[in-house]
Amino acid sequence: MLAACTSSSLVLLDALTLKRAPTSIGPDSIRSLKSPTAVTWSQDNSYLFVAQADGIHKFEPAGHHAGLVHETTHPITTIATRDKGNSILFNNETEISVFETQSGTIIQRFTSHKTNITSLSLSNDTTLLASTSLNTVLIHNLTMASHTVLRGLPSGDITTCVFHDPHSHPTSYWNWEPIGYL
Numbered sequence: 001m002l003a004a005c006t007s008s009s010l011v012l013l014d015a016l017t018l019k020r021a022p023t024s025i026g027p028d029s030i031r032s033l034k035s036p037t038a039v040t041w042s043q044d045n046s047y048l049f050v051a052q053a054d055g056i057h058k059f060e061p062a063g064h065h066a067g068l069v070h071e072t073t074h075p076i077t078t079i080a081t082r083d084k085g086n087s088i089l090f091n092n093e094t095e096i097s098v099f100e101t102q103s104g105t106i107i108q109r110f111t112s113h114k115t116n117i118t119s120l121s122l123s124n125d126t127t128l129l130a131s132t133s134l135n136t137v138l139i140h141n142l143t144m145a146s147h148t149v150l151r152g153l154p155s156g157d158i159t160t161c162v163f164h165d166p167h168s169h170p171t172s173y174w175n176w177e178p179i180g181y182l
């Protein structure tokens, strides 16, 4: 299932529809939403979480709205989840919050970025969180609530980063070789 957001809607498309490369999308696949800004599936694919102007909303895969799980008016631009969506990680500007849906509280907050956060990525075992801003990549150890700064990157603005788990796709082992600019 692919979830795509526009400034006023959420579109959910299943793999079969995507394969057919449709030229138009039927109304059944489209929900009106107020300014979605970030979106992520729970790791077990059971829920979709969408950040909007009023907070983080939860949806079932078929598009049914399952509630506003966290209310905040701070603009959220990145979102990630762990523990089947029971724990939601998101940013507002320079801060990262870890929100627990069961207790309804923010259990951890990371405030080390100096400029707006541009991406968040959880390692497959969900113990590490990588976050980027224009000048910095931070690797957070969520168990210890500690972090390290990734040093030695080539100069230039940092745009994004994402974890890869080599074990979940055994056929996709490959060796990365720096080959310069393509």
Ligand SMILES: *[C@@H]1O[C@H](CO)[C@@H](O)[C@H](O)[C@H]1NC(C)=O
Pocket: 075, 093, 116
């Ligand atoms: C940081 O994010 C806030 C909220 O999205 C935005 O208003 C502000 O312009 C951003 N700052 C920079 C330097 O991009």
Ligand SMILES: *[C@@H]1O[C@H](CO)[C@@H](O)[C@H](O)[C@H]1NC(C)=O
Pocket: 072, 074, 092, 093, 094, 095
């Ligand atoms: C982020 O949100 C928290 C409350 O959820 C607020 O205390 C904090 O000031 C916000 N930070 C920014 C940079 O907007």
Ligand SMILES: *[C@@H]1O[C@H](CO)[C@@H](O)[C@H](O)[C@H]1NC(C)=O
Pocket: 127, 128, 141, 142, 143, 144
């Ligand atoms: C997180 O920190 C703890 C304590 O230092 C360490 O045992 C653990 O291996 C770290 N996790 C990762 C994924 O590096």
Ligand SMILES: *[C@@H]1O[C@H](CO)[C@@H](O)[C@H](O)[C@H]1NC(C)=O
Pocket: 043, 124, 125, 165, 167, 168
């Ligand atoms: C990656 O995460 C999935 C889902 O939690 C799990 O089934 C799988 O075993 C994990 N892989 C590794 C290498 O930890």
